[in-house]
Amino acid sequence: MILSSFSDITYQLLEGFTVTLKIFFYSLIFSLPLGLVVVFGSLSKFKPLKVIIRTFIWIIRGTPLMLQVIVVFYGPGLWFNYPIKSRLNAVIVAFVINYACYFSEIYRSGIESIPDGQKEAGQVLGMTKLQILWQIIFPQVLKRIVPPISNEVMTLVKDTALARVIAISELIMIAQEIVRIEGILWPLFYTGVFYLLFNGLLTLLFARIEKKLDYYRG
Amino acid sequence: MAYLTVTNINKSFNNLKVLDNISFSLEKGETLVIIGSSGSGKTTLLRCLNFLEKVDSGSIQIEGKTIIGDNYPLTDKEIRSSRMNFGLVFQSFNLFPHYNILKNIMLAPQLSLDKKTITREEYKQKLDQTKDEALSLLETMGLSDKINAFPYQLSGGQQQRVAIARALILKPKILCFDEPTSALDPALTNEVVKVINHLKTQNRTMIVVTHEMNFASKIADKVIFMAEGKIFEVGTPDDIFNNPRSQKLISFLKNN
Numbered sequence: 001m002i003l004s005s006f007s008d009i010t011y012q013l014l015e016g017f018t019v020t021l022k023i024f025f026y027s028l029i030f031s032l033p034l035g036l037v038v039v040f041g042s043l044s045k046f047k048p049l050k051v052i053i054r055t056f057i058w059i060i061r062g063t064p065l066m067l068q069v070i071v072v073f074y075g076p077g078l079w080f081n082y083p084i085k086s087r088l089n090a091v092i093v094a095f096v097i098n099y100a101c102y103f104s105e106i107y108r109s110g111i112e113s114i115p116d117g118q119k120e121a122g123q124v125l126g127m128t129k130l131q132i133l134w135q136i137i138f139p140q141v142l143k144r145i146v147p148p149i150s151n152e153v154m155t156l157v158k159d160t161a162l163a164r165v166i167a168i169s170e171l172i173m174i175a176q177e178i179v180r181i182e183g184i185l186w187p188l189f190y191t192g193v194f195y196l197l198f199n200g201l202l203t204l205l206f207a208r209i210e211k212k213l214d215y216y217r218g
Numbered sequence: 219m220a221y222l223t224v225t226n227i228n229k230s231f232n233n234l235k236v237l238d239n240i241s242f243s244l245e246k247g248e249t250l251v252i253i254g255s256s257g258s259g260k261t262t263l264l265r266c267l268n269f270l271e272k273v274d275s276g277s278i279q280i281e282g283k284t285i286i287g288d289n290y291p292l293t294d295k296e297i298r299s300s301r302m303n304f305g306l307v308f309q310s311f312n313l314f315p316h317y318n319i320l321k322n323i324m325l326a327p328q329l330s331l332d333k334k335t336i337t338r339e340e341y342k343q344k345l346d347q348t349k350d351e352a353l354s355l356l357e358t359m360g361l362s363d364k365i366n367a368f369p370y371q372l373s374g375g376q377q378q379r380v381a382i383a384r385a386l387i388l389k390p391k392i393l394c395f396d397e398p399t400s401a402l403d404p405a406l407t408n409e410v411v412k413v414i415n416h417l418k419t420q421n422r423t424m425i426v427v428t429h430e431m432n433f434a435s436k437i438a439d440k441v442i443f444m445a446e447g448k449i450f451e452v453g454t455p456d457d458i459f460n461n462p463r464s465q466k467l468i469s470f471l472k473n474n
Contacts, residue, residue, distance in 0.1 A: 121312035124268050124305070125326035125388065126298050135325065139316045217370040218315030 009178060009187050016174030017194050022088065023160040023170065027095035028153065034096060035103030042108055060101040066162045069094040073166045091163040099156060106148045110141035143213040150206035154199050219282050221246040221423060222392060227276035229266060236262045238447040247421040251434045254444035255470060260427045264394050269301040280391055305390030309397040311377045313369040320365040323352040323384045355383040359413065375406035382413055395426040399433050411436050431474045435459055443467045
């Protein structure tokens with residue numbers, strides 16, 4: 001039994017945490033815009049597209065993310081004879097799809113919460129559909145969706161722990177290894193500090209964004 | 219030939235006839251007030267003129283030019299250019315809450331400038347010109363000190379005056395008002411009456427939908443009474459308010 005020092009363990013956990021952060025950042029930067037694509041589908045006036053997209057959202061929101069990670073990683077190899085090589089890519093793809101669906105629902109509620117009168121005001125002033133969307137609808141939607149988005153983003157930080165289901169050495173997985181090898185429990189508890197500090201940072205960031213958007217009411 | 223001619227407009231929502239063969243005309247510089255209880259179709263009529271609703275049949279001509287007829291504009295572009303004949307001021311103002319007052323007024327004319335067809339200097343020049351127009355409109359409305367304020371910082375009456383300026387800057391041939399005083403305290407109604415009277419002195423053509431008789435009688439040159447999607451009576455304010463003929467109008471006036 002090797003008795004590692006506090007700093008050794010901190011260092012090992014930090015390595016796991018960089019993997020956690022990688023999953024987090026890639027998932028976030030791809031799912032935020034993809035959610036926008038999804039919301040156009042779910043608000044489409046073309047019925048078949050709308051039904052397909054909403055069914056897809058139902059499946060993604062209705063099944064565990066852990067299961068989706070497993071399906072994305074093992075599915076292509078099992079069904080299409082196309083095994084996925086990068087575990088990290090598989091987990092990021094699963095997270096992006098899952099979070100894009102959740103974000104799209106947040107976007108949808110934001111868009112639908114803007115009164116029709118705003119669109120009509122733009123119309124009678126001779127604006128084009130695109131101008132109405134960019135100049136009138138989106139800026140107002142942005143302000144309304146920041147709180148629910150911040151909620152999802154903090155959940156994403158913690159959901160990264162699910163990556164260990166396909167043996168990715170993220171923070172919790174590393175801690176479990178240490179616990180197994182060294183027979184001590186505290187490193188697992190210690191991981192909580194990492195999540196907590198990072199989410200604290202995000203909380204401050206989102207508070208700043210909210211404050212910045214607080215120059216008007218309505 | 220009248221300035222505005224509306225002929226046999228029909229409109230139904232799911233088999234419910236909302237506008238039933240509506241025809242009327244209006245001369246340049248006149249203020250037409252449309253009265254009637256809620257559900258009479260008066261707001262729908264205004265929305266049809268502004269292309270917010272599509273008429274089922276009928277025609278609309280301005281200065282002899284057909285803007286709705288057999289060749290009902292179909293493309294977005296055609297609708298946009300045709301609707302610029304009209305301006306519309308909403309009951310609930312519908313200002314853009316995220317822009318300040320000046321930007322609320324300048325946004326539409328600014329966006330209508332096509333950056334591809336004009337040079338940067340021309341664009342800047344036109345923008346300055348728009349800004350001057352916006353500032354002078356705000357001065358007319360008595361809101362010069364509010365240009366940097368946001369809509370939520372203004373009273374209802376002030377917001378409505380901004381909405382009027384926002385419509386005016388696009389120089390519509392006919393300015394429409396949909397219940398412009400319904401969301402205002404009685405005391406603030408006078409602010410709007412003042413503005414409309416001022417616009418009358420500038421010989422503007424206006425159509426005002428309202429169910430407030432006091433307001434209607436103060437501004438009207440011509441009054442239309444609507445009920446059940448039909449025009450029941452047309453006349454001068456004196457005809458309508460002092461010598462109503464139909465039973466419907468008599469009972470409507472009694473209740474208002």
